[in-house]
Amino acid sequence: MATGRTHRPATRSRGIPEATVARLPLYLRALTALSERSVPTVSSEELAAAAGVNSAKLRKDFSYLGSYGTRGVGYDVEYLVYQISRELGLTQDWPVVIVGIGNLGAALANYGGFASRGFRVAALIDADPAMTGRQVAGIAVQHSDGLEKIISDNGVSIGVITTPPGVAQQVCDRLVAAGVTSILNFAPTVLSVPDGVDVRKVDLSIELQILAFHEQRKAGEEAAAGTDGGAPAVAARGESASADKGPDGDVPAVMPA
Amino acid sequence: MATGRTHRPATRSRGIPEATVARLPLYLRALTALSERSVPTVSSEELAAAAGVNSAKLRKDFSYLGSYGTRGVGYDVEYLVYQISRELGLTQDWPVVIVGIGNLGAALANYGGFASRGFRVAALIDADPAMTGRQVAGIAVQHSDGLEKIISDNGVSIGVITTPPGVAQQVCDRLVAAGVTSILNFAPTVLSVPDGVDVRKVDLSIELQILAFHEQRKAGEEAAAGTDGGAPAVAARGESASADKGPDGDVPAVMPA
DNA sequence: CCCTGTGAATAGTTTCACAGCA
DNA sequence: TGCTGTGAAACTATTCACAGGG
Numbered sequence: 383m384a385t386g387r388t389h390r391p392a393t394r395s396r397g398i399p400e401a402t403v404a405r406l407p408l409y410l411r412a413l414t415a416l417s418e419r420s421v422p423t424v425s426s427e428e429l430a431a432a433a434g435v436n437s438a439k440l441r442k443d444f445s446y447l448g449s450y451g452t453r454g455v456g457y458d459v460e461y462l463v464y465q466i467s468r469e470l471g472l473t474q475d476w477p478v479v480i481v482g483i484g485n486l487g488a489a490l491a492n493y494g495g496f497a498s499r500g501f502r503v504a505a506l507i508d509a510d511p512a513m514t515g516r517q518v519a520g521i522a523v524q525h526s527d528g529l530e531k532i533i534s535d536n537g538v539s540i541g542v543i544t545t546p547p548g549v550a551q552q553v554c555d556r557l558v559a560a561g562v563t564s565i566l567n568f569a570p571t572v573l574s575v576p577d578g579v580d581v582r583k584v585d586l587s588i589e590l591q592i593l594a595f596h597e598q599r600k601a602g603e604e605a606a607a608g609t610d611g612g613a614p615a616v617a618a619r620g621e622s623a624s625a626d627k628g629p630d631g632d633v634p635a636v637m638p639a
Numbered sequence: 640m641a642t643g644r645t646h647r648p649a650t651r652s653r654g655i656p657e658a659t660v661a662r663l664p665l666y667l668r669a670l671t672a673l674s675e676r677s678v679p680t681v682s683s684e685e686l687a688a689a690a691g692v693n694s695a696k697l698r699k700d701f702s703y704l705g706s707y708g709t710r711g712v713g714y715d716v717e718y719l720v721y722q723i724s725r726e727l728g729l730t731q732d733w734p735v736v737i738v739g740i741g742n743l744g745a746a747l748a749n750y751g752g753f754a755s756r757g758f759r760v761a762a763l764i765d766a767d768p769a770m771t772g773r774q775v776a777g778i779a780v781q782h783s784d785g786l787e788k789i790i791s792d793n794g795v796s797i798g799v800i801t802t803p804p805g806v807a808q809q810v811c812d813r814l815v816a817a818g819v820t821s822i823l824n825f826a827p828t829v830l831s832v833p834d835g836v837d838v839r840k841v842d843l844s845i846e847l848q849i850l851a852f853h854e855q856r857k858a859g860e861e862a863a864a865g866t867d868g869g870a871p872a873v874a875a876r877g878e879s880a881s882a883d884k885g886p887d888g889d890v891p892a893v894m895p896a
Numbered sequence: 897c898c899c900t901g902t903g904a905a906t907a908g909t910t911t912c913a914c915a916g917c918a
Numbered sequence: 919t920g921c922t923g924t925g926a927a928a929c930t931a932t933t934c935a936c937a938g939g940g
Contacts, residue, residue: 399930399931400930400931401930401931401932402931403849403852404845404849406848406852407842407844407845407848407849408829408845410848411827412829425898425899425900426899426900427899432829433829434829436932436933438932438933438934438935439931439932439933441899441900441901441902442901442902442931442932442933444900444901445900445901445902449900449901451899451900451901452899452900452939452940453898453899453900453901453938453939453940454897454898454899454900454939454940455898455899455900455940456898456899456900457900469852470848470851470852470855471851471852471854471855472848472851474855476847476851476854478847484746484749485742485743485745485746485749486742486743486746488742488746489741489742489743489745489746490843492741492742493843493844495827495842495843495844496843496844496847499844499847499848500851501844501847501851539854540847540850540851540854542847563854563857564850564851564853564854565850566846566847566850570668570752572665572669572689572690572691578857580850580853580854582846582849582850584841584843584846585664585752586747586750586752586753586841587664587750587752587753587756587758588661588664588665589823589839589841590733590735590753590756590758590797590799590823591663591664591667591727591729591756592660592661592664592839593797593821593822593823593837593839594727594728594729594733594757594758594797594821595660595663595726595727595728596821596837597728597733597796597797597820597821597837598727598728598731600820600835656908656909657908657909658908658909658910659909682920682921682922683921683922684921693910693911695910695911695912695913696909696910696911698921698922698923698924699909699910699911699923699924701922701923702922702923702924706922706923708921708922708923709917709918709921709922710916710917710918710920710921710922710923711917711918711919711920711921711922712918712920712921712922713920713921713922714922897940898939898940899938899939899940900937900938900939900940901936901937901938901939902935902936902937902938903934903935903936903937904933904934904935904936905932905933905934905935906931906932906933906934907930907931907932907933908929908930908931908932909928909929909930909931910927910928910929910930911926911927911928911929912925912926912927912928913924913925913926913927914923914924914925915922915923915924915925916921916922916923916924917920917921917922917923918919918920918921918922
């Protein structure tokens with residue numbers, strides 16, 4: 383696996399922390415909303431509130447991009463929209479393919495948030511011949527036989543996998559072999575990819591499980607409180623009852639790896 | 640708004656780090672697969688590979704749960720499945736409602752990963768009268784007028800929001816008022832909730848944007864043929880605006896695999 | 897003054913490396 | 919001997935608090 387090789391000489395002129403990168407889209411969305419309301423400038427405090435983070439964090443994040451604010455005033459909304467877009471690479475066009483057109487694939491194809499950023503759904507691909515030719519979100523579904531050609535004809539470097547888990551790895555392999563170097567995986571499987579290929583995963587049930595964990599803590603917390611009969615207290619072995627967890631509104635997206 | 644508690648006791652007891660909690664579902668999935676293949680025990684090295692993490696991390700994670708392994712041997716698969724399930728609160732039944740039955744809501748309703756864990760879709764709710772009564776994943780969609788009654792009748796404490804962003808906050812408010820204390824939000828909006836309510840969000844376009852960021856770096860990388868000479872003033876100061884990307888070193892893969 | 901930008905302090909996470917038990 | 923469990927070190931991220939420009 384990862385082989386610890388390359389020990390980056392720590393050259394860090396332009397090294398934006400992962401945690402910051404993961405928040406840039408958040409700021410961008412908030413800024414876009416302000417822009418649509420023709421708000422000209424915004425303070426770190428206001429923008430932070432709109433993005434759901436705290437202002438010190440936001441200022442620190444922006445400091446990695448450069449000094450784009452004006453002391454005593456705030457940030458110019460349009461300028462910041464542009465800078466963040468550029469930093470994220472959204473000023474260019476990213477053709478994307480979605481493989482596996484079930485409900486989830488269709489949901490993604492219809493999702494407005496893609497087109498409004500730099501993403502363009504170049505193709506929808508499915509292995510089921512019955513799906514081929516069907517229109518989803520105004521795009522004709524193509525059969526997976528042509529996957530390689532579709533990738534190279536469209537210069538696709540980002541692929542989205544929304545197939546059943548059983549075929550996700552082989553779809554992934556084909557995507558990578560065809561030239562895709564970034565994959566967003568919705569299938570509940572661990573994908574293995576060669577060095578140089580990025581994978582991010584979104585796992586629907588993991589998020590729920592994390593919520594359940596915290597929910598359970600809450601339930602245990604009100605120890606003596608006789609709540610409704612809806613929640614059966616599971617009394618396993620010697621339980622701890624003390625649970626403490628900073629409730630916390632701003633948990634970033636899915637999970638930085 | 641961190642308000643809430645000052646700081647946790649922090650000492651020993653039962654404070655499992657968030658990062659660890661977020662990985663437990665991953666381990667659980669890998670273990671479940673092993674269990675289905677009737678594998679009796681597994682070493683940290685093997686399990687880590689299956690879950691896509693490194694073994695030191697996995698052992699550290701497990702050490703927060705207790706000492707469930709056997710030195711020189713590994714972990715008992717069934718026992719660990721049980722322990723993790725219990726820790727995550729999956730040994731109890733979690734009725735869940737999904738609000739907003741578009742493609743995404745339907746995808747979630749059909750998602751097998753829920754039922755197989757402790758989650759049960761108690762109701763599908765939509766504001767569109769045309770959806771009411773329609774069957775999705777074998778469950779009849781109910782109108783949102785009855786939301787409060789559905790929540791309390793079923794003792795629901797976890798809600799999933801898959802509505803358009805414009806109505807997400809009001810749906811959220813109603814869920815919370817009706818007693819929901821954990822929310823999984825798929826709408827691209829920042830939800831505000833009272834203290835004590837957990838919100839996690841899954842944002843499809845954010846993930847793509849993060850990929851685009853790294854993808855852009857890769858593309859610019861070949862330009863950096865010249866060795867990055869002496870590190871410029873560490874301060875990252877100066878060198879403001881302009882200059883499209885002065886890409887440098889590599890960005891490690893998001894997920895070593 | 898107000899608000900940004902940022903060093904310094906703190907908190908949280910990962911990795912190392914090895915003691916110790918089956 | 920082989921593998922877990924865990925302190926300690928290294929690294930990353932967040933928060934504080936204030937210097938300093940507008």
